[in-house]
Amino acid sequence: MFIVVVEDERGALVRETTLVEGQLTVGRTAENDLILESSTVSRHHALLTIDGFVASIADLDSANGVFVDERLITGPTPINESSRVRIGEFRLFLERATGRMRAPQDGLSTAIVNAEQAHAKLVITAGNQAGRELMLFERIVCVGRTDENDITLADTSVSRHHARLKLQDDRSYALTDLNSSNGTRLNGKRLTAAARATHGDRLHFGNVECLLVDAQGRSRGRRFDPRWVKYVGAVVLAAGAGALVSLLFR
Secondary structure, three states: OEEEEEEOOOOOEEEEEEEOOEEEEEEOOOOOOEEOOOOOOOOOOEEEEEEOOEEEEEEOOOOOOEEEOOEEOOOOEEEOOOOOEEEOOEEEEEEEHHHHHHHHHHOEEOOOOOHHHOOEEEEEOOOOOOOOEEEEOOOEEEEEOOOOOOEEEOOOOOOOOOEEEEEOOOOOEEEEEOOOOOOEEEOOEEOOOOEEEOOOOEEEEOOEEEEEEOOOOEEOOEEOOOOHHHHHHHHHHHHHHHHHHHHHOO
């Protein structure tokens, strides 16, 4: 089973389609299985075929052609997860569905390694995954939406290859955005170049908000408790309610 991933020229996710086996038609009009609404795409542009574990793509006499790894194809062409397919202004990738199906359950995923070997961790601080932790083991950690990254963030706002964290000799990190479509922010500021990150800093990968702490959960010397997210929310609501009551009974 494959997932067909389509991105625009900026790397933003356009849509995903699961294909177990058979054929998938690609084109501009509604009768296609995969519709790409653009003048650069023909009405009936391409045909993607899955036969067991083998995938191939063919051009259907389109005006602008189909490119695989930047080469214009002239007949049915085998493709795999490392192939780069270009149709008009769109890029198409194949991903194994087995790895992608785990992601919505975990929010984040990484290799199973002894937690004592980690040098830090990211804790999600917002959304329905708040409090979930991800250990950082490698000196260079790549963050992105797909399974070939060290950290996989299952969110459409995250690019395939989104950002990189590199551990420095002073135990800080060099945080670099990898030309992601929705950007990487450090303490609210969008990165335009590599920046220094330390424990206690807030990192945003697209819409996914994380806190960087050490492996024991300490943030600049104080232990991070993910329950603070709920406590702060309760305090804010209580304060707001008190202010409203005060205004009403003046």
